[in-house]
Amino acid sequence: MTIPTVQEAHTLLEEAGRLNPGPWLRHSWYVGDAAARLAAHLPGLCPDTARSLGLLHDIGRRAGVTGMRHIIDGYSFLMGRGFDQAARICLTHSFPVKDLYFSVGLWDCTTEESAFIAEYLERTAYDDYDRLFQLCDALALPEGFCLLEKRFVDVALRHGFSEGTISRWRATMELRSYFERTLGGSVYRYLPGVVETTFDFGSQE
Numbered sequence: 369m370t371i372p373t374v375q376e377a378h379t380l381l382e383e384a385g386r387l388n389p390g391p392w393l394r395h396s397w398y399v400g401d402a403a404a405r406l407a408a409h410l411p412g413l414c415p416d417t418a419r420s421l422g423l424l425h426d427i428g429r430r431a432g433v434t435g436m437r438h439i440i441d442g443y444s445f446l447m448g449r450g451f452d453q454a455a456r457i458c459l460t461h462s463f464p465v466k467d468l469y470f471s472v473g474l475w476d477c478t479t480e481e482s483a484f485i486a487e488y489l490e491r492t493a494y495d496d497y498d499r500l501f502q503l504c505d506a507l508a509l510p511e512g513f514c515l516l517e518k519r520f521v522d523v524a525l526r527h528g529f530s531e532g533t534i535s536r537w538r539a540t541m542e543l544r545s546y547f548e549r550t551l552g553g554s555v556y557r558y559l560p561g562v563v564e565t566t567f568d569f570g571s572q573e
């Protein structure tokens with residue numbers, strides 16, 4: 369399986385940024401950085417792979433301002449380049465709960481795309497990379513690393529609250545506990561600046 373190098377991932381993200389500039393680029397950078405920092409302490413995970421996959425997890429936003437179809441756009445874009453695992457993360461990172469109706473934001477995929485995603489999730493047994501990006505997506509604002517609960521509220525304020533929201537929050541908090549059992553402590557100790565970003569200290573200076 370071909371994994372894009374960190375340099376390739378940066379190049380693809382920069383190209384995407386020219387097509388659709390926005391805060392999602394900084395968010396992607398921090399997701400990659402969080403994943404790399406945590407992967408360095410997790411057996412079986414490679415920090416460079418984690419960084420590349422994190423940089424590319426939202427790459428479907430290169431297609432423009434869309435809702436949840438950014439996940440299938442990212443999947444198709446990366447599959448077209450032979451980056452199967454990076455493509456997989458585009459789909460799985462949005463589903464700590466394997467249910468399309470528990471996703472966040474506007475569902476603007478076609479019926480066929482929705483059926484494909486549902487079937488893909490059903491036949492995919494999550495591994496630690498899938499779990500890592502489901503967690504790291506919720507640890508990174510465009511401004512930096514943050515408390516999970518801050519990101520939960522940030523997303524809810526922008527995309528609304530649905531019947532699946534609490535289930536997603538619970539599943540994501542369980543992922544934090546899952547990795548913390550291996551790390552032997554809090555994920556936050558590996559995320560520099562998390563206190564400053566969470567409490568907006570940076571903006572005061």
Ligand SMILES: [Fe+2]
Binds near residue numbers: 395399426505
């Ligand atoms: Fe994301």
